[in-house]
Amino acid sequence: MKRILVAAALLLGMAGGLHAATLDEVKARGQINCGVNPNLQGFAAKSPDGAWAGFDADFCRALAAAVLGDPAKVNFVPLDAQRRFEGLSKAEVDVLARNTTWTMERETKLPLRFPGISYHDGQGFIVKRLLGVTSALNLSGAAICFQTGTTNEANVEDFFREKEMTFSPTRFDRLDDALKAFDEGKCDTFTTDVSTLYAVRLRLANPDDAIVLQDVISKEPLGPVVRQGDEQWFNIVRWTLFALINAEELGVTAANADELKAKSNKPDIRRLLGVEGSFGVDMGLDADWALRAIKATGNYGEIFERNLGPETPLAIGRGINALWNAGGLLYAPPVR
Structure with missing residues (x-):
């Protein structure tokens, strides 16, 4: 970053x-x-x-x-x-x-x-329902998709370090590519501002199969x-x-x-x-x-x-x- x-x-x-x-x-x-x-x-x-x-x-x-x-x-x-x-x-x-x-x-x-x-706004996470995750605290060890050029990865690093959790990052220059990777199961979650998550969820192949977690890990004015x-x-x-x-x-x-x-x-x-x-x-x-x-x-x-x-x-x-x-x-x- x-x-x-x-x-x-x-x-x-x-x-x-x-x-x-x-x-x-x-x-x-x-x-x-x-x-x-x-x-x-x-x-x-x-x-x-x-x-x-x-x-x-x-x-x-x-x-x-x-x-x-x-x-x-x-x-x-x-x-x-x-x-x-x-x-x-x-x-x-x-x-x-x-x-x-x-x-x-x-x-x-x-x-x-x-x-x-x-x-x-604030940064959050979107996951597939089949993953069985109900909180960001359940994401230790997760593969996470990020869009570069944003503050998203730094925020996740701060949150996971504070909670003594680990993650595996996968980075994409374009939002569409990060979303596609998440939709295809190449990462466990995609993270960005919650408002954006509500918008991109509608672009998934099966929007009802994904949920935006309630956790907010940062301030995003x-x-x-x-x-x-x-x-x-x-x-x-x-x-x-x-x-x-x-x-x-x-x-x-x-x-x-x-x-x-x-x-x-x-x-x-x-x-x-x-x-x-x-x-x-x-x-x-x-x-x-x-x-x-x-x-x-x-x-x-x-x-x-x-x-x-x-x-x-x-x-x-x-x-x-x-x-x-x-x-x-x-x-x-x-x-x-």
Whole structure:
């Protein structure tokens, strides 16, 4: 894992260092280049008609609506785990929105910045029911499939060392290859973020033959990523995310945003929707930046339910991704 990160750091260094004036480039180009997972159902994947759909794809659309006034002005750029940071550093994309974990090393050794947490996750394991395993504590001696370019193997090493357990690693550059090996019985388990496990389980030959264990062995705060050195763009990405979260807390939806802008006397809503203050202008946008983002995709809760919630194939409950005042960890600073 350390070798992978060092190699990535070298690539980033060769890419020319810090990159500024992203907003100007986005406006001149007329679209946002948004790096997404190549194929992760619920987060970013192409539908049969060729359109991108998912939780991360919708964040890209909200950002495009805030910045360019049109959620369709997004160029989705598929980036796997191996190339995601290089692609961002080389300005192939303006932002990553692809289930990437915020870590200290990625903000210190690599010139990256995480504007916020869009999804609180944790690493888990998927196993075949026939294995008879009900807990990660039963996996000592197991053959484990990993995707390289992630924090997954390091997390397993920490967990197994603490529990005085052993494992045999099998590594793959591509998620599809790791999943195929697990499906074919070449390893006892595959491990990655729990949200990803729910998605990839649906791609197995017989999804009902596999279960995601309840154990979570790490913190995986996932969120958008930008380059260091451009505070304006960092703030725009950060506050677009925060606007979507605040909108849910305030009851502002895609359907009622215009009405609330016209009629609400609640100060928090008036500031969020641009009636009071100069918050959008202070970032280099306009007063309606958050209004457009919310109308384009709905608030955070609407995005979650549409792509990940109980009525979707993934059927993920809000859990710790519920709002802070509803028992979860989701919290955004106020617009004020």
